[in-house]
Amino acid sequence: MPRPVLLIHGGAGDITDARIAGKFKGIKEALRAAWQHLDGYGDADAGSDSALDAVEAAVRSMELDEAFNAGYGACLNTDQEVEMEASLMEGRHLRAGCVTLLRDVMHPITVARRLMEKQRHVFIGGPPAQQLALSTGSERLPPGALITESARQALREFEQQQAAGKDTTFARTELDAAQNRTDPNGDTVGAVAMDRHGHIVVGTSTGGITGKWPGRIGDTPLLGCGTYADDSVGGCSTTGHGETIMRYNLAQRILAAIQHKGLSAQAAAEQECQLMTQRIGGTGGAIVVDHNGELGISFTSSRMAWGYVKDGIIHYGIEHNELLQEPFLAAPQP
Numbered sequence: 001m002p003r004p005v006l007l008i009h010g011g012a013g014d015i016t017d018a019r020i021a022g023k024f025k026g027i028k029e030a031l032r033a034a035w036q037h038l039d040g041y042g043d044a045d046a047g048s049d050s051a052l053d054a055v056e057a058a059v060r061s062m063e064l065d066e067a068f069n070a071g072y073g074a075c076l077n078t079d080q081e082v083e084m085e086a087s088l089m090e091g092r093h094l095r096a097g098c099v100t101l102l103r104d105v106m107h108p109i110t111v112a113r114r115l116m117e118k119q120r121h122v123f124i125g126g127p128p129a130q131q132l133a134l135s136t137g138s139e140r141l142p143p144g145a146l147i148t149e150s151a152r153q154a155l156r157e158f159e160q161q162q163a164a165g166k167d168t169t170f171a172r173t174e175l176d177a178a179q180n181r182t183d184p185n186g187d188t189v190g191a192v193a194m195d196r197h198g199h200i201v202v203g204t205s206t207g208g209i210t211g212k213w214p215g216r217i218g219d220t221p222l223l224g225c226g227t228y229a230d231d232s233v234g235g236c237s238t239t240g241h242g243e244t245i246m247r248y249n250l251a252q253r254i255l256a257a258i259q260h261k262g263l264s265a266q267a268a269a270e271q272e273c274q275l276m277t278q279r280i281g282g283t284g285g286a287i288v289v290d291h292n293g294e295l296g297i298s299f300t301s302s303r304m305a306w307g308y309v310k311d312g313i314i315h316y317g318i319e320h321n322e323l324l325q326e327p328f329l330a331a332p333q334p
């Protein structure tokens with residue numbers, strides 16, 4: 001019987017030093033919030049939805065945390081508004097729920113789950129996505145409630161760059177470190193879990209990229225780009241420059257490299273992230289769990305926050321070739 005696995009990311013990009021501590025804190029909190037669903041702690045029998053529950057819990061934790069570009073703290077479009085996207089997929093029956101252009105609700109990943117579990121469509125966007133959220137239990141937040149000062153600052157910097165005639169093609173995920181500016185923009189979040197029955201679930205949630213056009217849709221809600229899960233191969237969540245990732249079909253290519261080329265999860269993630277950047281120019285990253293529970297973590301951006309739980313230890317990092325560790329120390333159960 002496979003051992004449960006939970007691997008998460010908190011976004012790829014040119015994350016500045018000042019934001020690393022917040023990312024690590026958020027990654028560890030998300031792992032602690034979610035792991036109990038997989039190891040049977042809070043769940044009497046770690047039931048059939050344990051991977052789904054774990055992924056939703058991890059992503060919800062990061063959606064609440066302004067250190068990340070999802071939910072509260074999501075980045076702003078050129079109209080100074082938040083439009084969020086998320087996708088969720090399970091690898092047993094290949095069911096999925098995807099939402100885009102979603103406004104004024106806290107947890108896009110939960111809306112994606114409700115769509116997957118209870119509705120007859122897979123992908124819904126704009127006001128009907130919000131309608132679905134509100135009619136299935138989400139609270140409507142006052143306009144602007146998801147906007148942080150950091151997100152406003154990121155948009156101001158983006159606008160200054162545009163006014164100065166700089167190339168903003170790659171938006172916030174690409175420009176900061178090179179130009180030595182602050183990076184007030186958090187990043188996309190994602191989670192891949194495998195339960196003890198070998199069922200894999202993947203979820204990804206984002207505000208997109210700062211300075212995007214209203215109505216812009218990125219890679220995150222697209223199956224095969226931001227998210228894919230298939231129990232017979234593995235699961236993958238990606239992050240980075242969406243226009244690049246969707247043109248390359250990054251998640252699907254990584255899983256195809258595992259399935260058809262026999263690569264390990266790590267080798268497949270490395271190979272495809274690198275080939276994508278060599279070929280198209282934008283950068284990104286991916287987390288992967290293959291059907292044996294082996295992990296892959298790779299990125300061509302300067303940094304990507306990630307973490308996983310194994311043998312009672314939280315493993316995490318943000319730099320290339322970095323592996324930090326900390327005891328899991330689960331919160332006491334009631």
Ligand SMILES: NC(=O)C[C@H](N)C(=O)O
Binds near residue numbers: 011206209218219238
């Ligand atoms: N930071 C990110 O991962 C952004 C996301 N991939 C997008 O382009 O919408």
